[in-house]
Amino acid sequence: MFNQLAYAMGAAPNQIRQIFEYGRQQAKLLGEDKVFDFSLGNPSIPAPASVNQSIHRLLDTESSIRIHGYTSGVGGDPLREAVARNLSERFGVKARMQNVFISCGAAPALEAVLLALRSNEKSEIIAVAPYFMEYKAFTEANGLKFVLVPADLEKFQVNIPALAAAVNENTQAVILNSPNNPSGAVLTRETLLAVAELLTERSARYGHPIYIIADEPYRELVYGDAVVTFIPTLYRDTIVCYSWSKSLSMPGERIGYVYVPEEATDSHDLFLAVAGAARASGHICAPSLIQRAVAENIDCMPDLEAYKVNRKLLYEGLTEIGYECVKPDGAFYLFVKTPGGDNSVFCEKAKAKNLLVVPSEPFGVEGYFRLGYCVSKEMIERALPVFREVFEEI
Amino acid sequence: MFNQLAYAMGAAPNQIRQIFEYGRQQAKLLGEDKVFDFSLGNPSIPAPASVNQSIHRLLDTESSIRIHGYTSGVGGDPLREAVARNLSERFGVKARMQNVFISCGAAPALEAVLLALRSNEKSEIIAVAPYFMEYKAFTEANGLKFVLVPADLEKFQVNIPALAAAVNENTQAVILNSPNNPSGAVLTRETLLAVAELLTERSARYGHPIYIIADEPYRELVYGDAVVTFIPTLYRDTIVCYSWSKSLSMPGERIGYVYVPEEATDSHDLFLAVAGAARASGHICAPSLIQRAVAENIDCMPDLEAYKVNRKLLYEGLTEIGYECVKPDGAFYLFVKTPGGDNSVFCEKAKAKNLLVVPSEPFGVEGYFRLGYCVSKEMIERALPVFREVFEEI
Numbered sequence: 001m002f003n004q005l006a007y008a009m010g011a012a013p014n015q016i017r018q019i020f021e022y023g024r025q026q027a028k029l030l031g032e033d034k035v036f037d038f039s040l041g042n043p044s045i046p047a048p049a050s051v052n053q054s055i056h057r058l059l060d061t062e063s064s065i066r067i068h069g070y071t072s073g074v075g076g077d078p079l080r081e082a083v084a085r086n087l088s089e090r091f092g093v094k095a096r097m098q099n100v101f102i103s104c105g106a107a108p109a110l111e112a113v114l115l116a117l118r119s120n121e122k123s124e125i126i127a128v129a130p131y132f133m134e135y136k137a138f139t140e141a142n143g144l145k146f147v148l149v150p151a152d153l154e155k156f157q158v159n160i161p162a163l164a165a166a167v168n169e170n171t172q173a174v175i176l177n178s179p180n181n182p183s184g185a186v187l188t189r190e191t192l193l194a195v196a197e198l199l200t201e202r203s204a205r206y207g208h209p210i211y212i213i214a215d216e217p218y219r220e221l222v223y224g225d226a227v228v229t230f231i232p233t234l235y236r237d238t239i240v241c242y243s244w245s246k247s248l249s250m251p252g253e254r255i256g257y258v259y260v261p262e263e264a265t266d267s268h269d270l271f272l273a274v275a276g277a278a279r280a281s282g283h284i285c286a287p288s289l290i291q292r293a294v295a296e297n298i299d300c301m302p303d304l305e306a307y308k309v310n311r312k313l314l315y316e317g318l319t320e321i322g323y324e325c326v327k328p329d330g331a332f333y334l335f336v337k338t339p340g341g342d343n344s345v346f347c348e349k350a351k352a353k354n355l356l357v358v359p360s361e362p363f364g365v366e367g368y369f370r371l372g373y374c375v376s377k378e379m380i381e382r383a384l385p386v387f388r389e390v391f392e393e394i
Numbered sequence: 395m396f397n398q399l400a401y402a403m404g405a406a407p408n409q410i411r412q413i414f415e416y417g418r419q420q421a422k423l424l425g426e427d428k429v430f431d432f433s434l435g436n437p438s439i440p441a442p443a444s445v446n447q448s449i450h451r452l453l454d455t456e457s458s459i460r461i462h463g464y465t466s467g468v469g470g471d472p473l474r475e476a477v478a479r480n481l482s483e484r485f486g487v488k489a490r491m492q493n494v495f496i497s498c499g500a501a502p503a504l505e506a507v508l509l510a511l512r513s514n515e516k517s518e519i520i521a522v523a524p525y526f527m528e529y530k531a532f533t534e535a536n537g538l539k540f541v542l543v544p545a546d547l548e549k550f551q552v553n554i555p556a557l558a559a560a561v562n563e564n565t566q567a568v569i570l571n572s573p574n575n576p577s578g579a580v581l582t583r584e585t586l587l588a589v590a591e592l593l594t595e596r597s598a599r600y601g602h603p604i605y606i607i608a609d610e611p612y613r614e615l616v617y618g619d620a621v622v623t624f625i626p627t628l629y630r631d632t633i634v635c636y637s638w639s640k641s642l643s644m645p646g647e648r649i650g651y652v653y654v655p656e657e658a659t660d661s662h663d664l665f666l667a668v669a670g671a672a673r674a675s676g677h678i679c680a681p682s683l684i685q686r687a688v689a690e691n692i693d694c695m696p697d698l699e700a701y702k703v704n705r706k707l708l709y710e711g712l713t714e715i716g717y718e719c720v721k722p723d724g725a726f727y728l729f730v731k732t733p734g735g736d737n738s739v740f741c742e743k744a745k746a747k748n749l750l751v752v753p754s755e756p757f758g759v760e761g762y763f764r765l766g767y768c769v770s771k772e773m774i775e776r777a778l779p780v781f782r783e784v785f786e787e788i
Contacts, residue, residue, distance in 0.1 A: 008670060042464050056450060111676030273397055
């Protein structure tokens, strides 16, 4: 009697959330110190103090109606203007507030973009493994075909010949996610130029643009010398989906945006289609108080010190035990090769010790697991001996 | 190249928002005191002071990670528990937190319920005129057929014979909205019993439940002796969509819920289908800080004094001029018969004087217009002579 697809999506929520819920139940039963939950991408550093200060001040000085009232569906002027200015200054693009749609985070932003791009029942979306599992769910729920390009397991860049084989006349967009969840890899300028060249040629051949959807919630989370290229500077038909969940450590507040560059093909119509798709999904506006607080903190960059410490501790601790993984340049995940190769065996053994990791299969890769190191340093220290136990039991 | 339905929904945003945007532009051009904007349902009374106090306190005393971090997709425990307790105490139902899905307001709640109820391509949803225009948009965007029952223009209750004629074996739900936007009417217990009797008989005849979707954002906004019946107490297959937008004067904050009573047919599966439908639409969780603040203010009732004053002033002022309308029992709208009968003529004349009202056609009724009296008293006082001018010009 119900929508079977919706029922299935509700009955089997994404695996990460399932593991997280399990961890919460175990922590209630056994105590928080007995559970080693590496499942979630929930930032472990606090939101910048200035964000909370903004909220306090806005509540105290502005009228309730301005602060808690509806904004325009596309977002309030202050945040749209702030985003446009910030992007223009940092990346040398000519962004205007008219190109910015404020969303309730990156997930509904992406969902709206995908729905907007379903031009007919043959429309296809390409993602590159490893990929965030909701890409598939959102794509299929919106009636588009999901096409996966296998992972480049060496460097977690893009396998260009495989991408070339996947693109066809029905391809509407390629989703790129850099820094990547789950691998932590940052796509190099070289990689992006190769993707841009391929898509430029194919767009011309098929007579319609093939967009890049740049899903960038981890844009500000990079370490060492890594540089995250702003894709619209290399490829005009790029649609950016952003979220402040990670950069301002406020994933529960649901705030992000879609940026449709003025230079993109049919930019204005595309923007309207995204706004309409959001409306069809129940979007009214993004949370109003948080919109204002983020606008005041638009240039605030995260203090990554805690993640740097965790990354080093976990990477060195695991490789010393014998685990293999590529040192990530960004985000806050380690993507680790499963010892013994069998994920179901490994993850069950780990789960039995309340060591909660996410197997890689839902990310489109076999034989890896993901660790979020956005946790307390102290939990990593307690967890390393447990990682050793599991490693030795395999 | 884009989704034509999404494009159309973006290119022609709902008429209320269009008028509101026009009002904002005019206010910028001419000054706020030259524009009489009755278009929006944006509460004009401030949020209760206790809500802002809760936000201040939560920011100061709780960890950033708890306050700004993800909650479960179905909502955090504190708010789910608070809603279940509040409903149980006020209405004598046996609500548990497992029956409560916290949403980003009533619009995405309704959207998710409609998507969850699309069991096949023949599924139909019935609304009763006058109806909130997004019902049609959400229904059709989710691939269900929208069926409209004509208005009872005498008392703005439900035309039962017309409803009986509209219900068939493909009917999945009937949306009821009491207190009603735009008429302000409250459905009487008598009306609801008649609807329940009809739907009980038809559910048995067709062998599947026909749900009532009770869209209740105005539940707490009633005047005089009017009583809003909580529909699950009369009809078990009721799904409640609620929002705190109006009752706590925070429509920009996007917070509401879906309540699926334990007694509803296939209650648990329906709940999962709603959660899955929300996920398919990009829902991750409702804004986390606001969830906590609302949980602490769950028993807070709005101070309606300002709306009472406005309602009296506007109703008496307009009827004295010669306008005709039924005195509303709830919400914050007057639904006024258009003098001369031709809405397009009237509304254009009014618009030329920056008197912004919403014509009734998008609500499924001809020859009326809607006034939101959730405005300042002072604007009503300034607007009444303009209403007179327009009346005399017709």
